[in-house]
Amino acid sequence: YDNYFGGKIPDFLWFEKLLLDQGGGLNEPAAVIVETVQGEGGINVARFEWLKGLEELCQRHGMLLIVDDVQMGCGRTGPFFSFEPAGITPDIVTLSKSIGGYGLPMALTLIKPEHDVWEPGEHNGTFRGNNLAFVAATRAIEEYWADDTFEKATLAKGEQVNRALDAIADRHRGLSVRGRGLAKGIAFEQAELGTKVCKAAYDRGLLMETAGPSDEVAKMLPPLTTSVDEFTQGLEILGDAVDAVCT
Structure with missing residues (x-):
């Protein structure tokens, strides 16, 4: 993901070095798959220039670029596809969950015509063929x-x-805010606080989950149809939960 090396190594330098090193033991991948905002990975937001650089890297080495928009697509970050503001054109895009319209099981795989070798009905799965989901x-x-x-x-x-x-993060040390659109998270330097905050929020009537490799991020993926008043109420509950845990 973006800034994986914490700024110590330029983006993609290590990856491209492996691709160019014929003795490195890495076969050139067929594709690279990426989330523009990592969901379960901790709401890590990729800069648009980073995504553009990844697209150019894939093109140089003949690798397909796949964008996983299962969590971040369908308007989660604002535009329908999360990658639109970056100005990239993925070869394959995956969509699911929100694409069902009303919580119904549905998944789509969008493929550039030049890469589509599937026969009709050949690419299937558990979220395919639900007629009500297609209507919704x-x-x-x-x-x-x-x-x-x-x-x-x-x-x-x-x-x-x-x-x-x-405002919540400013009241306490070791907190930072991440996200785009309505994919948000509060990251805690003390990783165990993420779970404690989510539990405190749940006890107060707000359902949240953690994300990140150490559950260090309290993650928010609210329904896009949530009203302004509902957001105000939920954010007050979250603020109370953070204050209770971190004070």
């Missing part, structure tokens, strides 16, 4: 994506959440 997904796209109103509303709500999370 179509209706959701027609309702929410006819223009940019929904995207702008999501970004505005994201700013509301960001202001509240920044």
